[in-house]
Amino acid sequence: MIEAQNMTWNKLLDEFQGGLEKAIEELQKRDVENIPGAKEALIQRLNNIKLHFPKNNGEILLKSINDKIQNTFFPNTKSFAEAFEKILKSRTHEQDFIINELLNGFVTSKAKAIASGTQGPIIDRMVEAFSKRDDFHIVDHQFFAMFGDPNKPHHYVKNQLKELARVFGLISKELVIEKDVRRSEEKVYTFYTFPDEIIKILKEKYLVIDRELGYTYVSREFDRNVFICMFLANIAINRDDLEKIGSSYTVNGISAIFALILLLSFMPKLSVDETNPILNDPNFDNRNMSIIPKSWMMKQVLEPLFEPLIKIVAYRIGGGLWFSKIINSEINKKIHNQIRFLLKDVNKWILGNLCRVEIPIFIEISNIFTEILVGYKEE
């Protein structure tokens, strides 16, 4: 068993090695950079990666994925609360963009699974529905009153809400009224809320509990990202149950996003001439942004790097089960291709240059690379 695992892992490292060679080859053929030295810096970085990645059984990748990516976005645990807490705690304003884009990617590719016919504001609706009450519950009737279309039947909203509750891991409670005032018929109200252990975590920052008045309000911090953290935590703990998490789409989407984060973190920072107009651009902030070579995003360069890296990520976070779902089908390729254009709000295009905002996850992963690189050089 262990031998088979080693074989797969080594094969994946070899594939990545092959991808690096191909990317370097492609890079040498073309130059799309407008900053002198950018292409050379990227080639040197890819050569460095090629040289040092296989060492110690792929130590750099193991550390980056196991310690950083998993801890921040996809904790390796079976406890929903623990996973949620870890993801929530790693939130920063900029990191929210990544996490947001992450889900947006899914909303686009598997919109039907999350909420049919919507492209985005469905999570905002959940936030608004929770914000309007003082008991931290939402009720199907209230949701219908807020967002329902009177021309469509009530059960349409009810089913949508049920589906959303499943995706985010909310719990439901039923209240049965024997005789309602209007028709003297039995009526069942379904309340949705967060599980108790999650509420405990949210109490710290996201909920305002007024014990004297018995109210629970959401604070201003409570936003769509709380739901996105729930979504990720829900997938993280159910990673062994493909049916629960939405099968191949989810596996490919998540692995591709994490692979993209890894690649972004490994890209070298460029120094530019002080007369370069980008330095005077009001949208470029020298304190927390850095210019990175853009040619790595070229299809010919990114593809050979991206595909083996997606497999590596899938194997590390979901084992053989996830790995088996990364097949080079046309659809998967399209999902990967789509993710290539994500993370737009974090990586800004400024005057044709791709600028990385130095958010914690990028810095931490790039530090692993630098530390290990320095270690090898000293040896």
Add this chain to the structure above:
Amino acid sequence: MSYKKKSTRTVKPGRKREKWTDILPRYLTFLSHMRPILRETRRIIIDLDADLLLDTEILDKIRQEEEKRNIRKVRALSEFSAMYRSNIYEIIKDFIVKYREKIPIIDIKDYIVDFLHESIDALNFLRHITNPDELNLENTYLYRLVKFIEDKLFSRGANFKIIYNNLLDNSTNFYECQRHILQPHTFYRENLENPDYFEIPGISPKIYQILNNITSLFNLDPNFGEFPERENYEIPIILKNDVFLPYIDSIANSEEEAIEKIAERMGLRLIDEIFLAPQEEFVEILLEHNFLRDNKQSDGTIRLYPQFSNETLILYYLAFASQRRGFLSKELVNWISMNFAFLIYMGILKWKLSDENIFYTIFEDLQTNEKVLPYLMKLICFPNYLGLDKMKIRDSIQYRKEIFNFIGSQIENLKDFIDEIAQYCENFENKSKNT
């Protein structure tokens, strides 16, 4: 035989041309019902011995008495007044219960009176942001605030270039707000390929994604083709198919079919049916802002290299919509005017109310918003202000609910802008006092 004269007009109900003098009184109606309730409450609290406030049942009794005095005949108004009064009393009760152990009751009373005073002042101000005859128009707050916001988010100008340049100047501080007013939450109602050729819809999440793809493809690996209008020049072009390559299950089919119109709104055009390239007029602007860089080739042709930024195409869309504001889709007109109304309303509240004012929630409540903002939206649409087609403002309650439910989910940048509007109001008032 009936002597009732039959109307010769066949205008649908709700589609009547509404004049300024029709809408302003409606805007004022609910405001003028809220203010007396707050004033009555303030008088009652002032007259009440502070110790009596400790017993919340007394407040309940007072409220019941006040409700008996309600003699309004219009049902909607009396219902609203009852709801409004009960909200005020509930908030006061909650405040007392929460702080009675921590703060002396006499101070609690003072706080409540102060908060009420601030709220009355805010309502009074909201009632006087303009006047029925639009006298001295340029010195009314409504006019000044609309122009202040318009300049930053939806600029006017003698030509397209002036509008684009002004939006770009303001994008450093307010890019996210600029983008926000282009993205209506009711995008799914819009037709991408509207039979009315001129109609401009908002940007849906998918169009936004496509726009991002286009920016990336231009920056990453453009091809170059002849500049049709200028000899010896080459402009960057990208393959239309590359933009749609990532989409599965035909999820971007309608966008692909309408690409010519979508491209036009971003300053692009289709060349030979397969390439996307910047329009002639846009090339000038791109060159001016360094979004295109010229480079002489060995064969003497001048090649224009793209170096787009995130805002390059979005601001074109915004400037395009602003210049052709008479042709905006229904959804976009509602969304833009709602955001303007919301910014003005919140800016005034921010200026007039202290952050800890307990009645803030009433002002922000959906039930209050939907009474004030729809008419403010219409006022803002008049020609002297935003100049949008106010006939497109929907009156349906369901629709209002749909769009107003989202004004609570603000983006950070909107909050910064609200602070700036509050500051502007303060400065304007000081200036008016000094002159």
